[in-house]
Amino acid sequence: MSPSHELPGLLARLDGFSEWLGRSLSWLVLVMMLIQFLIVVMRYAFNVSSIPMQESVMYMHAMVFMLAAGYTLKHDGHVRVDIFYRAMRAKRKALVDLCGTLFLLLPVMVFVILSSLGYVGKSWRIFEGSPESGGIPGVFLLKTLIPLFAGLMLLQALVEVAKNIMVLTGRLTTAPHEDEPHEERL
16 A cells, blocks of 8 residues: 555554455465365276365365455455446545445345354354264354354455545545456446
8 A cells, every 4th residue: 555545553454454364365275276176086086085175175165255255345356337436536436335335235244243143153052063974073163154254344344434434535545446456347
């Protein structure tokens, strides 16, 4: 971030945490790919299968998808139809993003947390394991990713709210994602 993009202490740390977590989780994609390759080789070359290895790929995929969502939000990588948005000026974009975060993202994430707590709690009470014989005995950990995902999204959403307010009040000269390269969207 350039000097005109400085965030106050706690917000900067939350923003930095999302960055660190997203970059760290990206390594799981490589591990996941290698394990999947090994699974295929073992199955077709040696006629051997491993349920824990197969489930580990699912667990890693869930971790990448769920825990890196805040990183994706930070880098404006979520899907949107931006026919009108891309032509808007920074302050208009900030207003659209602020309203979307306040009236859509935050309420949905609070709903996800509240509605998943009983589901996850029940899984923890019985230390739910794999339905497959010999599978990973940690389904309760996998289900914990649901409220954790929403909590991480809430934290990054609060950072995005602050950034957009700073753009609207002139404390930031550009929209939070305007100086970052991104792919063309529909």
